[in-house]
Amino acid sequence: MLRIIGEPKKSFVTGNETAAWACLAAGADMMFGYPITPQNEIMHYWTRLAPKYRRGFLQTEDELSAGFTVCGSVQSGKKAFTATAGPGNVLMQEPFGMAEAMRLPLLAIIQQRGGPSSGTVVYSQQEVTLTTFGGNGEGMRIVYSTATHQEIYDYIIKGFNTAWKYRFPVFILGDGYQAKMREPLEMYDPEDKGIEMIKPFPLIGLEGHIGAGREPQHLCNIYSLEEELYEVVMKVAAEYESIKDIIVEYDEKNCDDADIIVVSHGVVSRAADDAVKILRAQGIKAGYFRPITLRPYPHKQLRAAIAKSGAKKLLIAESAYGQLDKLTKQEIFGETVKIENLFMPGVGIIDYDIINKVKSVL
Amino acid sequence: MESYIHWEVFSFSQKITNRIVEAYIGEYASGKSEMAINRALELKNQGRQVTLVDLDTVEPFYTLRILKKDLEQMGIDVISFAREDAFGLGETGAMLNPRARWALMHEGDIILDIGYGVQGAKTLNLVEGAYESPDLLIVAVINGTRPMTDSLEKTKEYLIDLGRVDAVVLNTHLGDKSTPEIIIEGNNVIQVAARELGIPIAYLAIDENLRDAVPAAENDIPTKYIKRYMPGAIW
Numbered sequence: 001m002l003r004i005i006g007e008p009k010k011s012f013v014t015g016n017e018t019a020a021w022a023c024l025a026a027g028a029d030m031m032f033g034y035p036i037t038p039q040n041e042i043m044h045y046w047t048r049l050a051p052k053y054r055r056g057f058l059q060t061e062d063e064l065s066a067g068f069t070v071c072g073s074v075q076s077g078k079k080a081f082t083a084t085a086g087p088g089n090v091l092m093q094e095p096f097g098m099a100e101a102m103r104l105p106l107l108a109i110i111q112q113r114g115g116p117s118s119g120t121v122v123y124s125q126q127e128v129t130l131t132t133f134g135g136n137g138e139g140m141r142i143v144y145s146t147a148t149h150q151e152i153y154d155y156i157i158k159g160f161n162t163a164w165k166y167r168f169p170v171f172i173l174g175d176g177y178q179a180k181m182r183e184p185l186e187m188y189d190p191e192d193k194g195i196e197m198i199k200p201f202p203l204i205g206l207e208g209h210i211g212a213g214r215e216p217q218h219l220c221n222i223y224s225l226e227e228e229l230y231e232v233v234m235k236v237a238a239e240y241e242s243i244k245d246i247i248v249e250y251d252e253k254n255c256d257d258a259d260i261i262v263v264s265h266g267v268v269s270r271a272a273d274d275a276v277k278i279l280r281a282q283g284i285k286a287g288y289f290r291p292i293t294l295r296p297y298p299h300k301q302l303r304a305a306i307a308k309s310g311a312k313k314l315l316i317a318e319s320a321y322g323q324l325d326k327l328t329k330q331e332i333f334g335e336t337v338k339i340e341n342l343f344m345p346g347v348g349i350i351d352y353d354i355i356n357k358v359k360s361v362l
Numbered sequence: 363m364e365s366y367i368h369w370e371v372f373s374f375s376q377k378i379t380n381r382i383v384e385a386y387i388g389e390y391a392s393g394k395s396e397m398a399i400n401r402a403l404e405l406k407n408q409g410r411q412v413t414l415v416d417l418d419t420v421e422p423f424y425t426l427r428i429l430k431k432d433l434e435q436m437g438i439d440v441i442s443f444a445r446e447d448a449f450g451l452g453e454t455g456a457m458l459n460p461r462a463r464w465a466l467m468h469e470g471d472i473i474l475d476i477g478y479g480v481q482g483a484k485t486l487n488l489v490e491g492a493y494e495s496p497d498l499l500i501v502a503v504i505n506g507t508r509p510m511t512d513s514l515e516k517t518k519e520y521l522i523d524l525g526r527v528d529a530v531v532l533n534t535h536l537g538d539k540s541t542p543e544i545i546i547e548g549n550n551v552i553q554v555a556a557r558e559l560g561i562p563i564a565y566l567a568i569d570e571n572l573r574d575a576v577p578a579a580e581n582d583i584p585t586k587y588i589k590r591y592m593p594g595a596i597w
Contacts, residue, residue, distance in 0.1 A: 010544070012507040012536050014390050021509060041390065048510070182391035182592075184539040187509070 004053065008188035015178040018149045018185055019083065019109050020045035022156035025189055027197050028107075029078040030056040032069040034088060037121035038176035039111040042083040063088040067095025067108075074104050075219065077202030079160060083109040085176070087118055089127050089134070096169055097135035101221040103236070104203070105163035105170075109156070112175040114346035123176035124346040125266055128323035131171050132295040138233065140240050142247055143171045143295040145265040146178065149185040151292075157190050157197075164198040166243055173294065175319075177267050177348060240296075250298035251290040254280060255305040258287025260313045260340075260358055263302070265291050265324055268317055268349045275354035286358055287311065294324075299331035306337050313361060317342040317354055381497045382410075382471040385417075386531075387483050387524060388503035389510055393533040395426060397503050397567060398475035400588040402438045411470030415462050416442035417485055418477020426475065428595040441465055458488055466491045483526055501564050502527040504555075506534035506548020517555035529564035530556045532583075537593075540569060542576045 004025045013021075019042045023031065031050070033043045043059070050057050060066045066082045073080035084092055089110055099106040112127040114120030133139035142162055144155040156172055163170040190197050208214045223229040251269070254276055255261055264272040269290040279286040289305050291298050306314070314337050318324040321343045329339065342349065342357045382405060386394040395416075402414040414433065416426040426433070426442045433440050441461045465472055466489060476485050483500045486492040502524055504511050511517045521527060534548025549566060556563055566579050570587040578585035 009512075010507060010536055010539060011509050011512065012391055012505055013509060017390065017509065182537065184507075184536045 003189045003191075005187045005189045005192075008186055008192060010184050010186050012182060013149060013185050014041060014180055014182055015149050015152055015174060016041035016111070016180070017045050018152045019156060019172070019174075020049060021187055022153040023081055023160075024049055024053060024055065025153075025187065026157045026160045027079055028055065028081050028160065029200070030058070030073050030080040031082065032058050032060055032066045032073065032080065033082050033084070034060055034063045034066045036063075036085050036088040036113075038113055038123070038179040039083040039085050039088075039109065041179070042109060042111075063091035064094060067092040067106075068098070070106050070108075071095050071098050071102070071104050074106055074200070075102075075203045076205070077200050079105075079164070079200040081107040081109065081160075083111070085111045086113040086115055086127070089130055093130065093134040096141070097137050098221045099169040100135065100137045100140045100236075101232075102219040103167040104219075105160075105167050105200070107156070107159050107163050107170050107172070109172045109174065111179040112173065120346060121176065122346075123319065123348060125175060125268065125319040126321075126323065126345060127173070128265075128294060128318075128320060128327060131173050132327065138237060139295055140236055141169050141171060141295055142166070142293065143173050144249070144292060145173045145294050147265075147267055147269050147290075149178070149181070149183050152178065153185055153187065157195060161195070161198050162247065164200060166247075168240065173266065175267055244296040245300075247293060248296050248298045248301070249292035250301045251288075251292060252301065252305055253288040254285075255287035255289060255309050255311075257285055258305075258309040258311045259285040260315055260362060261287040261289050261305060261309065261311045262315045262317060262354060262358070263289045263291075263324070263328055264317045264349075264354075265294060268319060271349050271351045272317060272354055274351035275358070278351060278355055279358055284358065284362065291328075294327060297327060297331040302328070303332055303335060306332070306335055311337055313338045313340055315340045315342060315354070315358060315361065317344075317349055317357070319344050319347060319349055321345040383466065383474075383495055383497040384472075384499045384501055385474040385476050385483055385486055385492070386501050386503055387476045387527070389505070389508050389520070392503045392505045392508060392511070393531070393535070393567065394477070394503050395475050396588060396590060396592050397501070397531055397533065398473050399426070399429070399433065399591045400567075400586065402433075402471075402473045403436060403589075404586075405471050405473070406436065406438050411439075413439040413441060413465060413468045413470060413472050415465045415472060415474045415489075416440070416459075416477070417462055417474050417489065426595075429591055432594070433591075439468070463488060464490055466495060483524070499528045500526050501529050501531055502561075503531045503533050503567075504552045506551050507536050507544060511552070512548070514551050514555055514558075517552055518559060521555060521559055521561065527561055529562050531564050531567055533567045535569060540572060542572070545572070545576050 070080045114124040115126045146152045159170040210216045262272045276286045276288040316325045340361045386398045402412045405412045532549040565584040
């Protein structure tokens with residue numbers, strides 16, 4: 001593959017710019033998109049970079065088209081992606097559902113903005129439910145929730161491989177703050193880190209004749225009978241369940257003896273990390289648990305953290321009104337640890353907010 | 363260690379009036395806002411009256427907004443959107459702050475922070491009288507660790523795309539991860555680019571926390587040790 005970055009080097013960048021460079025380094029062929037804040041600069045940078053590296057871009061008439069054109073492009077064997085936010089993410093749920101149904105290796109970068117509806121253009125963590133379980137299906141998707149520019153870069157590269165290896169749609173879940181923040185990033189070509197990028201392959205127009213050398217390729221998003229659909233959904237669900245343990249990722253700190261474990265994801269986990277360090281310095285036994293994959297959720301690991309610490313409480317902190325909370329509760333059903341909440345929908349959470357909340361509930 | 367190379371320096375003294383009007387332009391994350399804030403405070407500390415104008419008309423939500431009150435307490439007038447100015451149009455309405463449009467009618471010095479990188483100084487056409495102002499200087503802020511300006515060719519291409527640029531600020535840094543080598547090497551590349559395009563250097567900007575680690579420029583390029591205010595904003 002053409003080397004994009006060359007010698008790994010540190011750059012000072014925004015999160016959106018990070019995403020565009022990561023897609024380039026990961027060997028993406030094509031972006032389809034429709035403008036929406038706060039992801040616009042992913043498109044801006046991609047369109048500045050793509051011609052220099054012979055990659056493609058199409059601005060479609062809306063997000064429905066952007067999603068469906070990605071679905072078409074990956075079927076032809078192109079490594080394609082899109083990026084969106086908020087109402088655009090809502091519209092794309094229909095094509096994302098098609099990707100679930102047809103097992104298409106689609107990659108979408110979501111930079112969450114405030115909701116409901118157009119909400120704000122700025123920031124939130126209110127697209128957790130939508131990104132993990134949106135659409136009229138069973139949430140057969142993989143969702144990485146990033147916290148830093150380095151993670152945006154690393155998980156986009158990883159995400160393309162996850163999508164093309166397992167053929168489930170993959171989401172990189174960022175937010176408006178990560179999109180706009182500036183921080184140092186080490187960019188690299190995947191090969192230099194020993195990462196072999198999976199070569200995309202066509203899903204239609206295959207070589208050979210059906211019945212003489214190969215099976216027919218059924219990429220269906222509609223069936224005639226209930227039983228047909230049932231069989232397919234159960235087969236896909238079984239395949240999803242079988243890879244969950246391989247896909248799942250999390251981060252955990254100071255949970256061994258924690259009285260309270262702060263559960264957060266994405267950019268809020270940076271505040272939680274700082275808060276836990278400060279609380280520890282003050283003699284308060286706080287722990288930190290962060291699901292990196294929100295789907296599949298690291299429920300076994302969180303249950304283990306609760307068990308080994310004997311924590312009396314979990315504090316679920318999020319810039320939403322209970323979406324991570326709902327997701328976490330369904331995943332650790334049966335645990336008796338008391339759950340406290342810090343819900344700040346659409347606004348940022350800083351270490352101070354978490355410290356105050358922890359002190360008020362201990 | 364790398365050492366500086368030097369060419370001619372832009373003169374801030376070739377002015378017709380005593381008024382200072384500077385527009386800071388550049389890539390996303392190049393340091394426009396930081397330079398504009400530091401410049402405004404520098405002038406204020408010289409006893410001058412200063413108005414700092416946030417001219418990001420596309421996304422005025424991510425800029426100086428959070429720092430507005432702090433900056434006002436330091437004695438500069440700030441024209442920027444704040445909670446009390448927001449009226450619910452989101453991205454569906456044109457967000458030109460009327461006070462920004464008429465900013466040049468203010469007395470005293472005017473420092474304009476021109477947002478939304480790639481368009482350069484084009485947004486200035488929204489400020490009444492900007493292009494007619496004999497005082498206006500358009501200053502491009504360049505950070506040599508930005509992927510679009512991390513080589514001689516790319517920096518030249520970028521400066522050409524910007525259109526009118528009266529002077530360049532050398533602002534290579536990596537946030538908290540800056541090293542003297544990165545700063546000096548990056549700034550040397552920008553100097554060569556500016557030199558080849560015939561654009562003067564305004565000054566060299568270095569984080570004040572690196573005062574002891576990074577030497578000042580050795581000849582007549584002014585070195586400004588700047589305080590970083592933007593980490594106080596969430597983005």
